[in-house]
Amino acid sequence: MTQTPSEAITFPTGRPGPFDPPERLASLREEGPLVRLAYPDGRMGWLVTGHAAVRAILADPRFSSRRELLNIPVPFPLMQERPGPAEPGLFIRMDPPDHTRYRRPLTAQFTVRRMKALEPRIAEITREHLDAMEKAGPPLDLVRAFALPIPSLVICELLGVPYADRDEFQQATSTLLNLESSIEEIRGAIGGIAAFFARLIALKRADPADDLLSGLIEGGELTDEELGNVGLLLLVAGHETTANMLGLGTFALLEHPDQLAALRADPSLIDNAVEELLRYLSIIHIGPTRAALEDVEVEGELIRAGEVVTLSVPAANRDPSRFPDPEHLDVTRPASGHLTFGHGLHQCLGQQLARVEMRIAFPMLFDRFPGLRLAVPAEEVAMRDTMSIYGVRELPVRW
């Protein structure tokens, strides 16, 4: 039943524990798959909590990803979109045909062959970080020592950042990813990364190699400005997400020793375990968002043209009509069908890479440190509640 504005809710926050979404999301889902949502500026939209409804909207071209239509204030300042259309190359906030023009050449570069070729390098990068952890000795912060640098170096491999430039690249990206950075510092870091990409693109034009950036340049479809923004998008989309899965995923396994033991007893469960961690943890905890281009009826509710819908991945991934006993982490369940990588046209371009990184990094970590445990009580682990991507700020561990 459609709710009147006075019945509209604001976005539910306040988690009961580190791995569970706000309880209110579940009670709203019981009321119906869509509810009226009041955005902080008073504009009315929708919050979608049912798995089938979230999936249907993500697959429906009548819902737009264009940034100029999505510019709604959200309760989390760091997530607020910049006004106006997306810059050339930032296709995550575009619709076809613009989206298609960028996504197609990139899809052609994200080949199975290239992802396979990265596997030994990902294992090597992981081994180097485990060696460094062993050398430093416990206790240490697993986010800094393991979860953040591994995806960062994997992006370097993918893009073809030369070894000599990796420190500079990581320096620039660490400001971007540092939670303590101010908006001004983040803007400055984006400028620095743009300059870095400009130099890298010039280098690849002069001296192409077998990497993604060289492949895109060779395709000849994108300008330098577009290539730079594509590089930035891959960096931001592929770095923090995977890093938070590694950090929060380790925390979740340490806090569910029966599940960790099951995984240790049967390493072939890793593919399942990765999907289940993606489902259970739902690190994309606020969006995605879409704007209706015309009046659309979804599950009996009329969404008016121009209204913004916030699709709750955590609520959808714990919808009991899709996943039995959804509140439990169960590494043996077939968790495919979760919406953590989205769905439809914008479904995550890097999902296979993210899976490969997790399938390699989790077992190597737990093999190297069989006694891995938290170095502080679980309640003291600081969570990223107010960030667009959920996870741990730090994960102090010992072994």
Ligand code: HEM
């Ligand atoms: C666990 C890790 C990851 C998660 C949970 C994740 C999640 C997502 C989600 C939900 C979307 C869809 C957004 C929308 O519909 O508006 C998306 C898009 C995207 N992701 Fe990922 N991602 C991950 C890792 C990666 C990696 C490793 C890369 C690249 C190296 C990457 C690159 C992208 C790009 C380029 C898009 C935009 C696709 C488009 O608009 O067509 N992601 N991701």
